[in-house]
Amino acid sequence: MKVFVDQDRCVASGQCVFAADGVFDQRDEDGIAVVLDDSPPDDRRAEVQDAAAGCPAVAITVEG
Numbered sequence: 903m904k905v906f907v908d909q910d911r912c913v914a915s916g917q918c919v920f921a922a923d924g925v926f927d928q929r930d931e932d933g934i935a936v937v938l939d940d941s942p943p944d945d946r947r948a949e950v951q952d953a954a955a956g957c958p959a960v961a962i963t964v965e966g
């Protein structure tokens with residue numbers, strides 16, 4: 903599984919961090935999401951998919 907965030911789309915809502923803390927974080931300066939772990943283990947798949955589904959900006963892509 904590979905995880906990407908389109909930072910140009912991100913609106914800094916923070917849901918992804920709530921859904922999958924440790925995979926996503928927010929920049930201190932503006933709250934834009936960053937991917938901390940772009941290849942998370944498979945046992946986190948449900949959390950990552952919840953984060954992608956819950957992103958109001960549809961900024962998260964999950965491949966594989």
Ligand code: SF4
Pocket residue numbers: 907911912913914915916917918919926928933934935953956957958959960961962
């Ligand atoms: S849920 Fe989407 S819009 Fe909100 S911080 Fe995460 S990537 Fe950005």
